[in-house]
Amino acid sequence: ARKLMYNPAVDRIFAFDQNERNRYGNTAFGNACITARNLFRANMGTRFVQITFGGWDHHVNIYQANANLQAMTRQLDNALGVLLADLKTDGLLEET
DSSP: OOOOOOOHHHHHHTOOOHHHHHHTTSSHHHHHHHHHHHHHHTTSSOOOOOOOOOOOOOOSSTTSOOHHHHHHHHHHHHHHHHHHHHHHHTTOGGGO
16 A cells, blocks of 8 residues: 655645735635645646535525625635635736
């Protein structure tokens, strides 16, 4: 059997502080975006990631005021916008 080696670079991918969380909206989706950004920054060969948000099924009462849908779109826009800006600043956007 192959022995797994500890890699501190992997730990850094999943480590971020409250300031980073706040920039990305302080949500689970925002944290996933930070993790994706850190994975690209680690330069370990990652070319793409898939981040899920969930809960987009709004087939009932979609045309009525839906505060939950509005909150979800704000979370998505904020975190994804910051992720794209960070990737562009890092020079990683074009190759991701």
